[in-house]
Amino acid sequence: MSGREHTGRGEAPREALRLENVGKVHGTDGNRVRALAGVSLRLAAGTFTAVMGPSGSGKSTLLQCAAGLDRPTEGRVFLAGAELAGRSEAALTRFRRERVGFVFQRFNLLPTLTVLQNVLLPAKLAGRRANRAAAADILARVGLGDRLHHLPAELSGGQQQRVAIARALVTAPDVVFADEPTGALDLRSARDVLALLSEAVRVHGRTVVMVTHDPVAASYADRVVFLADGALxxxxxAPTAEAVAERMTRLAAAVERGAAA
Incomplete structure (x- = not known):
């Protein structure tokens, strides 16, 4: 993991992610569901943002559109200054491999590859020379320096998620997208994973965007963005778990009142 890039005095922070009036509609005429409605958002580089909202609010759709995994129906997405629209699927795939890291609730490790091989996989898929020393270093940083040659089945859930984080960070991506990264973990492992994501931001200058339903997980972020019915x-x-939980309770009640109206 490379060090944080500092901006000069008075210089505006670099922009990691920008969404301009992004909308997403699923389905066809007669069976259309609006998942996102005119979402505009700017995130500076080197920040940790949590995305929260009631079930069905559009959290995962927002992440998928922002990361180039899905194409918005309308609006524009810029990642590290580059617009995602107009690229072929092959070009988008190359862009994601070079500029984006992913951490999911399900660890998505290949069971027949060792820990080290799983971390080296993104570079190999991108056609780049695998840097085994860098991969081993980042695995040591996440506390798995003595597990390089173990298979995923020989690790705990928390350890497997740490492998997934190392895999996401080893290419020094502009943005790491994490979708419920602690959802399948026990409390202690969840805290370890959140601490690693925080370290990636505060020490190494990465940008993290995390979808979560957990107010405690959200409290590790610099900022929480709330969604309801596909809109901001x-x-x-500077969220606390208590403040996030209170806001979520009020938001869920407002959504329920709207649905009942």
Whole structure:
């Protein structure tokens, strides 16, 4: 993991992600579901943002559109200054491999590859020379320096998620997208994973965007962005678990009242 890039005095922070009036509609005429409705959002580089909202609010759709995994129906997405629209699927795949890291609730490790081989996989898929020393170093940093040649089945769930984080960070991506990364973990392992994501931001200058339903997980972020019915519904800076839980309770109640109206 490379060090944080510092900007000069008075220089605006680099922009890691920008969404301009992004909308997403699933289905066809007669069976259309609007998952996102005019979402505009800017995230600076070197920040940790949590995305929260009631079930069906559009959290995962937002992440998928922002990461180039899905194409918005309308609006524009810029990642590290590059617009995603207009690229072929092959070009988008190359872009993601070079500029984006992913961490999911399900660890998505290949069971027949060792820990080290799993971390080296993105470079191999991108056609680049695998840097075994860098991969071993990052695995040591996440506490798995003595597990390089173990298979995923020989690790705990928390250890497997740490492998997934190392795999996401080894290429020094512009943005790491994490979709419920602690959802399948026990409390201690979840805290370890969140601490690693925080370290990636604060020490190594990465940008993390995390979808979560857990107020405690969200409290590790610099900012929480709330969604409701596919639209932005406010944000919270320097969040605490208590403040996030209170905001989520109020938001869920408002959505329920709207549905009942």
């Amino acid at each position: 519904a406010g944000s919270l800076d």
